[in-house]
Amino acid sequence: MKELKTERLILKGLSLDNLSDFFDYCKNPKIGPMAGWKPHDSMEESEKILKSMITSNEVWGLYHKKDSRLIGTIGLHKRSSRNKKELGYVLREEYWGQGITPEACKAVIKYAFEEEKLHKIEIFHFPFNTQSKRVIEKMGFIFEGIRREDIKRFDGKYLDSFGYSMLKSEYEKKERNDDNAKT
Template identity: 40%
Template sequence: MRLETDRLVIRPFIDADLDDLHELMQNPKLGAMAGWQPHHSRGESEAVLAMFLRSDEVFAIIAKKDQKLIGTIGLHRRAPSGTTPKDDSRELSFMLNESFWGQGIMPEATTAIVTFGFNHLRLQEIWVGHFADNQRSQRVIEKTGFHFEYELERPRLFSDETPVDEIYYKMTLADFRKQ
């Protein structure tokens, strides 16, 4: 799979993405927004890259102008908390290098992957969630046409952290066709 927008290429990961991926994974702000600890070693990022290389669910977001990996986006075969998994449903995930925030890049990438999901994967619905304190993700989600579904409290990934509210949104095929 390879998708192109005006500024981006969305493609499977390759071995050469390691340095840029490690740069992303070291950022404590991104980890806090997504629920994982920042990477302290290149080996941690190598393990994630190995997982991404085997996956057909997570893709690299590449800036066309310099061919740099600036983020990740995925359509995962899992159901959000509190729902039952279905074959024609996916959960969207995304992450963007902090130096590219505020430029409309993530809505551009999200629109491309959602279009791919509905038109090529023949999905009936796409879910996406964010932690309540992550207004940046909320703006992307709402800007790209997702509708609020529910909110729930869930434990953080690490036991010493307080629970967090997670807010879930959904877009159906019918919603997508109306846009």
């Protein structure tokens, strides 16, 4: 994973050295179900999942600069088409509401369009996930529609997913507008 830096964060590849921090937030019942997965029950379960994330090479760890601890992840996942990827994120609860995820998203979106040369980034949230919805809105993603009973969650519930996307042209336009606003 290419290392990316923001004001408060370092985004870099995960390592098994991060296992205890990873388990610490993945066992929180307020986190996984919002993103579709079961809270982790054991360090062994977290280790298996952490290893698969490392192997996937699609997920950055979010490390806070103040103490270098792992406080979440952000992923850019390959999907059916070669020209688009899906963004996903998770953040340790103690850090919610400080704009950390938007800060990480900004760096990953820039990387995705400018270095990976993607044409489109997609993102989804469940109907009840207003926290993620706010991040998506703040990043300027465009609502595409609702996929009905799209995902079977770990607890057997079929959930609608609300889909959004950003095109490279939209990203470039926003960058130009931001530059103009600065001058």
